[in-house]
Amino acid sequence: MSTSPATPDPRRCSQLLVSVRNLEEAQIVAAARVDVIDFKEPRSGPLAPVDAGVWSSAARALPDAVLSAALGESSTAVALAGHVPPVFRFAKVGPSQQRTPSQLERLWGELPLPGSVELVPVAYADHQAADCLELEGVLDSVIATGRGRLLIDTYGKDGRSLTDHFGAMDLAKLIARARAAGIWIALAGSLQLDQVKQLVQQGVVADCWGVRGDVCVRGVAPAQQRAGALDAGRVESWMQGLKLLALGPQHGAAAAPRVTGSAALFR
Numbered sequence: 001m002s003t004s005p006a007t008p009d010p011r012r013c014s015q016l017l018v019s020v021r022n023l024e025e026a027q028i029v030a031a032a033r034v035d036v037i038d039f040k041e042p043r044s045g046p047l048a049p050v051d052a053g054v055w056s057s058a059a060r061a062l063p064d065a066v067l068s069a070a071l072g073e074s075s076t077a078v079a080l081a082g083h084v085p086p087v088f089r090f091a092k093v094g095p096s097q098q099r100t101p102s103q104l105e106r107l108w109g110e111l112p113l114p115g116s117v118e119l120v121p122v123a124y125a126d127h128q129a130a131d132c133l134e135l136e137g138v139l140d141s142v143i144a145t146g147r148g149r150l151l152i153d154t155y156g157k158d159g160r161s162l163t164d165h166f167g168a169m170d171l172a173k174l175i176a177r178a179r180a181a182g183i184w185i186a187l188a189g190s191l192q193l194d195q196v197k198q199l200v201q202q203g204v205v206a207d208c209w210g211v212r213g214d215v216c217v218r219g220v221a222p223a224q225q226r227a228g229a230l231d232a233g234r235v236e237s238w239m240q241g242l243k244l245l246a247l248g249p250q251h252g253a254a255a256a257p258r259v260t261g262s263a264a265l266f267r
């Protein structure tokens, strides 16, 4: 659940979440001062968990970082939730096979997360592939259950990205609705930095952008890239790119609407 609002940092446009699969990658991301270090195994699915031993190592090595754990879908999340170290800030859970609001809300309610770890519900832009509620329905449930956050991702990591499933105008409307309800919203789904720049120019400004594939070493097909090695230079490019976007048109970006609502930064 949300805590008290933080003062938005006027120099920042959006936060960055980078998914990592082990402590070595997490330390690279921490050195780049990425906002959220998210642990998941990209070889095993959209939200596949890493071994709980990796969570424990990260909790010991990076106690001051904002750490997040992907718990997978309903088939794994309930059993794993109780093992998330209390120093973690977030845990993400996918909605696949949850076809009704009551199924989804029951799943969220059953997760035995430590009290200090906030659930980040996930909605899939390609919800048919995941056989679950569509985005608007997941947002309705987030609002109805008084939760503070929503991550939109893609279920199929097949080379298509978020914007292949959901257009800029629809994303902007969804963000506006979430923001009006005080929900922090993160966008992910095989996004590339150039796409994010275009989205921002079209008025789509997430509270946070989530990425894995585009911060990995290039040279393989996009769908495989996310399973490869993390590239520290790409992480730095994203950090610099988001900073430039926050500065506005003279730096090559359209004036990005500032995130000023209660959902602006971590609460």
Ligand SMILES: O=C[C@H](O)COP(=O)(O)O
Residues within 6 Å of the ligand: 017, 018, 019, 038, 040, 153, 157, 188, 189, 190, 191, 210, 211, 212, 213, 214, 226
């Ligand atoms: O939570 C965000 C995801 O890790 C994004 O991964 P992706 O960029 O490979 O789709």
